[in-house]
Amino acid sequence: MNPKLAEKLQSQPKRWKYQIPIALIVAILLAWSATAIEYRGITERGPMMALNILKGIINPDTHILFGFHDQSVPYLLIETLSIAFLGTIIGTILAIPLSFLSARNVAPRPITAVMNIVIILIRTVPAFVYGLMFIRVTGPGAFAGVMTMSLTSIGMLTKRNTEVVEDLDKGVIESLDAAGCTRFQKIRYGVLPQLFSNFISNTIYRFDLNMKDASVLGLVGAGGIGAPLIFNMSLFRWNVVGALLIGLMIMVLIVEVISTRLRTKLARG
Numbered sequence: 001m002n003p004k005l006a007e008k009l010q011s012q013p014k015r016w017k018y019q020i021p022i023a024l025i026v027a028i029l030l031a032w033s034a035t036a037i038e039y040r041g042i043t044e045r046g047p048m049m050a051l052n053i054l055k056g057i058i059n060p061d062t063h064i065l066f067g068f069h070d071q072s073v074p075y076l077l078i079e080t081l082s083i084a085f086l087g088t089i090i091g092t093i094l095a096i097p098l099s100f101l102s103a104r105n106v107a108p109r110p111i112t113a114v115m116n117i118v119i120i121l122i123r124t125v126p127a128f129v130y131g132l133m134f135i136r137v138t139g140p141g142a143f144a145g146v147m148t149m150s151l152t153s154i155g156m157l158t159k160r161n162t163e164v165v166e167d168l169d170k171g172v173i174e175s176l177d178a179a180g181c182t183r184f185q186k187i188r189y190g191v192l193p194q195l196f197s198n199f200i201s202n203t204i205y206r207f208d209l210n211m212k213d214a215s216v217l218g219l220v221g222a223g224g225i226g227a228p229l230i231f232n233m234s235l236f237r238w239n240v241v242g243a244l245l246i247g248l249m250i251m252v253l254i255v256e257v258i259s260t261r262l263r264t265k266l267a268r269g
Contacts, residue, residue, distance in 0.1 A: 055238060056241045056245075060246055073243055076225040080215055081211070086149070087146050088153055090149075095154050098158045119162075122154060127216075131220045143223075161195075169194060204262050214226075225247070229241065229244045
């Protein structure tokens, strides 16, 4: 072996004392998790069901796929998109002041402690459960989906935006203060430029997640494409299911590509 390489290897820190216990803990957790999984095999109708779904995607119902009525794919996708968009906008607007109240470098410690507990409680409940709760209050429909998306967006965006506020560079603000700038000027030129791109990036990311959640919320009656999807699957109308899945996949793919490009552009300035 090369003497220089051997000397370099000898000089590296010995991390095996930490790596071996961590590996053992991970192995124990994997073995423990495997005991909770019970595999019962594939049902007798399973392969046939999978084949029927594949046939439905290959031969979709064109009247549902390209029509424009209350049960067509374009109409349902627009409804799903509207639920995700409105929920994201409402959640973003409400999350901005909550983010400043949760930031330790902006608000007093008692306020931040209370706000962090509230945000943790909001984030604890899954979107599916929120959907069931709002349906009981407002009735089934798109409004329940919007309220669900708004609440879940508040929890995530407040947490992520709080981290951005806490990483705020106070040196810029102190420089503007030394230059004699007013409070509005310090916010306009010192605070907003540091927060704007990160806030927008988090909002775009949340919208991407809301698109997928809004599709699932239809299963509980909160509007969108999920309810017709599960309804037609229960009726074994695989050509309609195929049309709905094609539209859903295209919509998610388009939103994914656009949101990724926008977030990349914001990250690079």
